[in-house]
Amino acid sequence: xxxxxxxxxxxxxxxxxxxxxxxxxxxxxxxxxxxxxxxxxxxxxxxxxxxxxxxxxxxxxxxxxxxxxxxxxxxxxxxxxxxxxxxxxxxxxxxxxxxxxxxxxxxxxxxxxxxxxxxxxxxxxxxxxxxxxxxxxxxxxxxxxxxxxxxxxxxxxxxxxxxxxxxxxxxxxxxxxxxxxxxxxxxxxxxxxx
Amino acid sequence: xxxxxxxxxxxxxxxxxxxxxxxxxxxxxxxxxxxxxxxxxxxxxxxxxxxxxxxxxxxxxxxxxxxxxxxxxxxxxxxxxxxxxxxxxxxxxxxxxxxxxxxxxxxxxxxxxxxxxxxxxxxxxxxxxxxxxxxxxxxxxxxxxxxxxxxxxxxxxxxxxxxxxxxxxxxxxxxxxxxxxxxxxxxxxxxxxx
DNA sequence: ATCGCTGGGTACCGATCGGTACGCAGGGGA
DNA sequence: TCCCCTGCGTACCGATCGGTACCCAGCGAT
Numbered sequence: 446x447x448x449x450x451x452x453x454x455x456x457x458x459x460x461x462x463x464x465x466x467x468x469x470x471x472x473x474x475x476x477x478x479x480x481x482x483x484x485x486x487x488x489x490x491x492x493x494x495x496x497x498x499x500x501x502x503x504x505x506x507x508x509x510x511x512x513x514x515x516x517x518x519x520x521x522x523x524x525x526x527x528x529x530x531x532x533x534x535x536x537x538x539x540x541x542x543x544x545x546x547x548x549x550x551x552x553x554x555x556x557x558x559x560x561x562x563x564x565x566x567x568x569x570x571x572x573x574x575x576x577x578x579x580x581x582x583x584x585x586x587x588x589x590x591x592x593x594x595x596x597x598x599x600x601x602x603x604x605x606x607x608x609x610x611x612x613x614x615x616x617x618x619x620x621x622x623x624x625x626x627x628x629x630x631x632x633x634x635x636x637x638x639x
Numbered sequence: 640x641x642x643x644x645x646x647x648x649x650x651x652x653x654x655x656x657x658x659x660x661x662x663x664x665x666x667x668x669x670x671x672x673x674x675x676x677x678x679x680x681x682x683x684x685x686x687x688x689x690x691x692x693x694x695x696x697x698x699x700x701x702x703x704x705x706x707x708x709x710x711x712x713x714x715x716x717x718x719x720x721x722x723x724x725x726x727x728x729x730x731x732x733x734x735x736x737x738x739x740x741x742x743x744x745x746x747x748x749x750x751x752x753x754x755x756x757x758x759x760x761x762x763x764x765x766x767x768x769x770x771x772x773x774x775x776x777x778x779x780x781x782x783x784x785x786x787x788x789x790x791x792x793x794x795x796x797x798x799x800x801x802x803x804x805x806x807x808x809x810x811x812x813x814x815x816x817x818x819x820x821x822x823x824x825x826x827x828x829x830x831x832x833x
Numbered sequence: 834a835t836c837g838c839t840g841g842g843t844a845c846c847g848a849t850c851g852g853t854a855c856g857c858a859g860g861g862g863a
Numbered sequence: 864t865c866c867c868c869t870g871c872g873t874a875c876c877g878a879t880c881g882g883t884a885c886c887c888a889g890c891g892a893t
Contacts (some may be wrong), residue, residue, distance in 0.1 A: 454840075482679060488842040490883075491737055493769025499881065555805055559753040562666055562744060576809045598874060600806075600814055601822045609750055612794075615770045620794055628795045628826055629757050636827040648870075672851060682872040684853075693851065 457495030459485045464502055465509065467539040469553055473503050473568075475562050480569065503557070503568050510553040521586070529589035533602075536586060537586035537629045540606055540623040544613045552610045570580035579603065601632055651689030653679045658696055659703065663747055665752050667762075669696050697751070697762050704747040705769035708776035715780070722825065723783035727796075728782060731823045735816040736799055737809045746804045773797065786830040795826055 452463060463485040467476040478499055483490045496502040515564065517536065525531035550556070554572045561569040583599035592598055609625035647655060656678040661670040672693055688695040711730065719725035738745065744750070746785035748766045755763040756802045777793035786792055 454726055456841075460826070467803070470756065472754065474754075475756070477879080479879085489881090490843095491841065493882070494840080516694050544829055551753065556753045558809060559745065559750045560668075561668065562664065562669075573809055580810065597818065597821065599816050602808050603810075604802035604815065604822065605798065606800035606802070609803040611805060612798050613803040614753060615749070615767055616774065616794070616797075621798065623789065624659070624795050624798055627791065628798065628822075631829040635829060650871075671849080681852090684873095685871065687852070688870080712834085 447525050455490050456487045468506050505520045507557050533586045541625050545618045545622045551614050598636045650681045650685050654686050661738045662700050674686050701751050708772045727780045739812045739816045745808050792830045
């Protein structure tokens with residue numbers, strides 16, 4: 446969740462923070478530029494001096510909200526060194542905690558891709574690029590495990606995470622978090638024994 | 640996917656079909672009323688004579704696109720009578736086929752709930768009601784199985800299905816369909832043996 | 834004191850949004 | 864033949880959208 450910082454004026458920084466919050470809470474299309482400006486205490490031109498367009502702002506939002514796979518990987522390796530299965534469970538448990546937090550409204554990237562169905566749109570392209578990195582994270586975590594088809598397992602875990610993220614919004618965060626950890630354990634165990 | 644039909648004028652019926660297709664392909668917010676009218680070959684007032692508002696049209700869309708759990712259940716029971724595990728696998732396989740179809744762009748209900756974050760909005764409420772029925776379908780399919788906690792298993796399967804639906808759009812439909820069936824088998828097996 | 838430059842807000846733009854007032858064409862009953 | 868009623872499209876409404884032309888305040892340097 447590390448944000449790719451770039452130099453911005455103080456007013457531009459406030460715009461950035463407001464926009465991220467509103468994009469996530471209300472959706473990108475529903476968050477109007479005028480309201481972002483108002484809530485940031487700036488005029489609209491300030492937004493366009495720091496960002497090329499609303500789409501540009503949305504693009505920055507998507508790229509910033511993406512997970513930072515490398516950082517997450519390092520952190521998991523630091524917490525559970527030399528124990529790949531524990532590292533994997535650690536990451537899954539972290540994700541389960543994240544989706545349980547109040548105010549969680551699904552993965553920002555998935556939501557953005559729903560709002561931008563056109564696959565040629567830059568925002569959509571950014572989502573796919575970032576999500577590919579996400580899948581790589583799982584692949585790296587799974588590779589050290591003694592399983593026959595690590596890539597399939599990684600894909601399955603990714604699928605579980607996305608499913609938990611979605612069901613959290615529609616059903617229950619507690620159930621989703623618990624089911625995510627439980628299901629991941631079962632799938633991993635199943636892969637380990639054959 | 641059975642559509643709750645109601646009496647509509649022929650022109651209204653064309654509007655309905657066009658709207659469903661556009662809502663799904665482009666998203667509800669992105670599909671303008673004027674464009675729906677034009678593509679249906681009618682004027683805008685025709686839309687408002689058949690539907691109370693755009694939100695009303697969206698509400699009808701959501702309710703129509705919901706699965707019909709009872710029908711699906713009957714069909715699975717007919718195909719694999721007296722074999723509950725096979726019934727369950729049948730439903731999962733049907734879903735895997737569905738998400739593999741070209742033009743699949745995720746679950747219409749999930750997409751709608753992303754577009755309507757406000758939980759008090761009628762469209763959002765309808766999504767949650769319909770999705771609860773969906774979960775009930777899995778619960779009914781799982782209950783006959785000799786497992787200790789059927790509800791947990793049902794929730795997990797629901798989560799897997801939602802995950803497959805999401806990853807289909809971002810990664811690969813083929814991989815998602817295969818991973819869904821594989822993961823479901825593994826989770827079910829895991830539940831059956833303990 | 835005066836200048837120019839930087840960084841900000843006011844007020845406005847055309848386009849498009851969802852929604853509607855109104856008028857017209859056509860068919861059945863008298 | 865006249866009438867009314869139903870069902871539809873044209874043309875328009877105010878609101879809001881993303882985006883911009885313009886102006887002004889505050890600053891350091893001369």
